[in-house]
Amino acid sequence: xxxxxxxxxxxxxxxxxxxxxxxxxxxxxxxxxxWYVQHPNKGLQLLLKYTSAAxxxxxxxxxxxxxxxxxxxxHLTKPSAHMSDAxxxxxxxxxxxxxxxxxxxxxxxxSIRP
Amino acid sequence: xxxxxxxxxxLVKRTGEKVFLECVQDMDHENMFWYRQDPGLGLRLIYFSYxxxxxxxxxxxxxxxxxxxxxxxxxxxxxSASTNQTSMYLCASRPGQGxxxxxxxxxxxxxTVV
Numbered sequence: 001x002x003x004x005x006x007x008x009x010x011x012x013x014x015x016x017x018x019x020x021x022x023x024x025x026x027x028x029x030x031x032x033x034x035w036y037v038q039h040p041n042k043g044l045q046l047l048l049k050y051t052s053a054a055x056x057x058x059x060x061x062x063x064x065x066x067x068x069x070x071x072x073x074x075h076l077t078k079p080s081a082h083m084s085d086a087x088x089x090x091x092x093x094x095x096x097x098x099x100x101x102x103x104x105x106x107x108x109x110x111s112i113r114p
Numbered sequence: 115x116x117x118x119x120x121x122x123x124x125l126v127k128r129t130g131e132k133v134f135l136e137c138v139q140d141m142d143h144e145n146m147f148w149y150r151q152d153p154g155l156g157l158r159l160i161y162f163s164y165x166x167x168x169x170x171x172x173x174x175x176x177x178x179x180x181x182x183x184x185x186x187x188x189x190x191x192x193x194s195a196s197t198n199q200t201s202m203y204l205c206a207s208r209p210g211q212g213x214x215x216x217x218x219x220x221x222x223x224x225x226t227v228v
Contacts, residue, residue: 034216043118043204044219094216102217104157108202 002027004093006105014113018064020077021108023091026072034092035065038107044090050074061085086112089090117141120205127227133192135223136206145208147217148172148180150201157204163188166177195227198201 007022025031028061032051036044054069061084065076074091091105121136126167139146147162149172159172161180170179181189188207192199202224206217 032216036219041123041202041222041224043120043221044206044217046216046218049216092217104158106156 002031002103003091003093004103004105005051006089006091008108009106010109010111012111012113013081015083016080018075019081019085019110021076021091021110022087023074023076023105025074025091025093027093030055030092033065033067034094035074035076035088036061036092037061038088038090040087047089066110068095081112083114086110090104117206118207118218118220120203120223120226122223123178123221125223125225127192127195127225127228129196130215131192131195131227133195133225133227135190135203135205136226137188137190137207137220138186139187139188139207139218141207141209141218142185143207143209143218144196145210146182147206148178149204149206149210150174151193151204151222160190195225197227199225200227201225 003026005024034049036049037047038044046055047063050057050067058064063078088107088109090107095104118139127133148160149157153155158174160178163169163182166185179191202222204222205220208215208217
């Protein structure tokens with residue numbers, strides 16, 4: 001069985017400071033892991049993905065994530081937050097065994113303080 | 115740039131109306147999906163399709179049907195709209211089978227049933 005847990009429902013940081021959004025997963029198989037971002041009243045946009053290649057994955061808008069198998073984690077980071085980063089972020093795991101089985105985390109709302 | 119286009123951003127319909135939500139993708143993807151997104155409930159899969167004229171029920175198909183007559187178009191139909199179908203509806207597509215492919219989402223349709 002697969003699952004994904006986003007450890008924080010809300011994260012607030014000051015502009016210019018680092019961002020850390022935490023995600024832990026559970027998977028019987030080698031997982032494919034993704035981070036998506038959703039701005040208010042918009043669809044979901046792919047930030048980055050891990051599919052068993054390099055464990056440090058770079059995405060758009062300066063975000064990156066590191067796959068740590070020993071910790072079953074896939075945390076999203078950014079060195080310096082920008083006001084435009086304020087959004088909802090979803091960690092997602094997709095089963096290799098079933099193309100339709102996509103598991104969404106519950107989401108983390110990121111707020112940026114001026 | 116690849117796209118998934120949902121025909122309406124906002125819709126207001128009356129209870130009992132038949133409602134069509136249209137989704138078109140220009141990436142020649144085999145798989146297409148309809149989700150609804152509600153606060154506190156996350157994204158829930160309504161229906162998906164592996165190929166033209168093929169459809170599979172997701173987790174919450176009741177009150178909905180779908181149509182896929184052409185590869186690029188996947189329509190969600192609310193046979194008789196009810197107020198509990200007020201939600202954000204998201205269409206997505208992805209190529210092939212297996213977990214390494216991410217999903218491309220449309221911008222969403224916010225449906226209000228009054």
